[in-house]
Amino acid sequence: MVYLGVEEGCKAHRLFDPKRGKLQVSRDAIFQENCEWTWNAGANNEENLPEFIMLDASYSDEPIVAADTEAGVEDVTPPSEAVVPMTSVSSPSTPSSNAYAATSSSESNTPESYEGPVRYRSLADIYANTEEIVGINEEVMMVMSEEPTCYQEAATEACCTENINKFKQQMMAEFDMSDLGLLSYYLGIEVEQQKNRILLRQSAYAKKILSHFKMADCNATKHPMEPKTQLHKDLEGTPIDATEYRRLIGCLRYLLHTRPDLSYSVGMASRYMERPTIMHHKVVKQILRYLKGTIHFGLVYIKGPQEFCIFGYSDSDLAGDLDGRKSTSGMAFYLNESLVSWNSQKQKTVALSSCEAEFMAATTAACHALWLKSLASELTGVEPKPVTLFVDNKSAIALMKNPVFHGRSKHIDTKFHFIRECVEKGQIEVEFVNTGEQRADVLTKALSGVKLAAMRQLLGVRDLQPCQD
Incomplete structure (x- = not known):
């Protein structure tokens, strides 16, 4: 046209x-x-x-x-x-x-x-x-x-x-x-285009957030949320200004364009915007302190070969939501070794087991994988190879590959059995990965400082200070 x-x-x-x-x-x-x-x-x-x-x-x-x-x-x-x-x-x-x-x-x-x-x-x-x-x-x-x-x-x-x-x-x-x-700044996202790679970060925007909410001089911390933190509605807690809390959550959510390591903590804090209390505000302040210490972090996209492949990771916790006992799904997809899509979201159905929670998370990831495959085909004119999805639950993998493996799977909503059809047609290839190498693990739970740093490295988040080579 x-x-x-x-x-x-x-x-x-x-x-x-x-x-x-x-x-x-x-x-x-x-x-x-x-x-x-x-x-x-x-x-x-x-x-x-x-x-x-x-x-x-x-x-x-x-x-x-x-x-x-x-x-x-x-x-x-x-x-x-x-x-x-x-x-x-x-x-x-x-x-x-x-x-x-x-x-x-x-x-x-x-x-x-x-x-x-x-x-x-x-x-x-x-x-x-x-x-x-x-x-x-x-x-x-x-x-x-x-x-x-x-x-x-x-x-x-x-x-x-x-x-x-x-x-x-x-x-x-x-x-x-x-x-x-060359593009250098776009809607708060700083873009640095080099010969064989592109750097994306939101350092200036992060500084504005800290300054606006009077956290520019706060002490930095190593993780955005304390491990094993369990949030709930806290009906007996002291409420705070809901408008200010929502404004802060909105600013932090925009940072997720270049900071997948913040996806889980910000997603958890955003579930309680209706009636935030002091407990929820402490969690948000913890995120800001972590942001203070990682203000120059961002994503690196490296120029790859003409032939490309798409692969992803799918993970889930079990009943992490104390109010509704729903699980949290996490997925991360890569084009070659560059992270292009990620998500951390509460599941819509209560899972009765870790196998079921992983199965439902993998089904959601499979739908997203097929969309990415179709998008890549339209942009390049080349049909990509089948998408490989890595899951760290062997029971869930067996349930995906064998429709009659478990009789107890009949209660699972039929929409979640979509991944079986994808596996049968060869559109999705499911493989097992150890939990230590599960890159979507950081999208489903709060990790300790050492493990968070390892997962952050696997996701492709780097310290991109302007003076850094």
């Missing part, structure tokens, strides 16, 4: 489908801003459709600018084959208000009085300067009819930094746009 702007009278997006030659109005639109595109339409194209050539921007945070050419122009020489690769590694980016786009549409589908979207340049004006704007290296125009990886390797070699910078200058000279460089 080509973005035309906002539809008058509503908040929907106006889009143009070049294949069908139709305009569409939709509230859902995903904007790709980390790559630079140019359009090239040729006289030899029978359907008179635009062809796309992508220039590898290497984590660039540049907005998209599409230059338009009408089909059938003699001065433009098209390649004999159109290549539309959609596989590229990107970093998080912020939508830019300076992103401009131009479109082409056939005369049969556009009224004669149509002059283009408001605040956009006319097609004739854009086309008049197209040949001077699009300075594409001839090597990039190579016909790539093989696998997408071949195109990526050729484009990486041809599009050197000098050519990319030259192209940027040509675009900025013609359009109202600016080069913001």
Whole structure:
């Protein structure tokens, strides 16, 4: 789709489908801003459709600018084959208000009085300067009819930094746009992009939290929650300001984007926002003291090989919730060795045994694993291998692989037997892992300082001080 702007009278997006030659109005639109595109339409194209050539921007945070050419122009020489690769590694980016786009549409589908979207340049004006704007290296125009990886390797070699910078200058000279460089800060998340890795942390945001709640000078501690801490509603306890407590919990929950080691403790504290007491406030202060000592901690994403794999860990405690006797599930998923998704959540059903609690946790993790596998396939165009799920309960694994292993499993809700079907179809591979190597263990219970440090290392949380190499 080509973005035309906002539809008058509503908040929907106006889009143009070049294949069908139709305009569409939709509230859902995903904007790709980390790559630079140019359009090239040729006289030899029978359907008179635009062809796309992508220039590898290497984590660039540049907005998209599409230059338009009408089909059938003699001065433009098209390649004999159109290549539309959609596989590229990107970093998080912020939508830019300076992103401009131009479109082409056939005369049969556009009224004669149509002059283009408001605040956009006319097609004739854009086309008049197209040949001077699009300075594409001839090597990039190579016909790539093989696998997408071949195109990526050729484009990486041809599009050197000098050519990319030259192209940027040509675009900025013609359009109202600016080069913001690599993404470095996004909604409180600090991003440091290096040659072979990306660092994510929220140090500045963590300092603001400590300062706002008058904990900037507190003493640091080694763990966010004391081991074997058991919280409950505390109906006889002295209540505190619920509004202030909820505000603090909300701030801490936003830190979980880069701090999976805080997921369990913050999740436990957030269960008592209805009527918080002094007991709950002490737990939150403990989290802030731990944050004080780990203020520069964050996640590291290392550049991996072209062939990737997805694997995850699933764990559960047993009846950790003293009020409803429900268990807490934890899961962590990795793309190669980089943590990409994690969760710590109270189960919706009471489990009668540790086997049942682990079984229900693994089923929830299996659903998430299939979604990650589908997402990775859409982004890369490559079908990943079956997802491996590591569980530290042998009875639960036997129950997943053998539907008639336990007669007592009949009482388990049928929705939790979904993982059996996934295992039978080969979509999920379940393997046993020792509790000491169970990376989701930190998401289900409060750990001691030494074990917490080991689990934090396995999760991929590192001390990312700015001066650190």
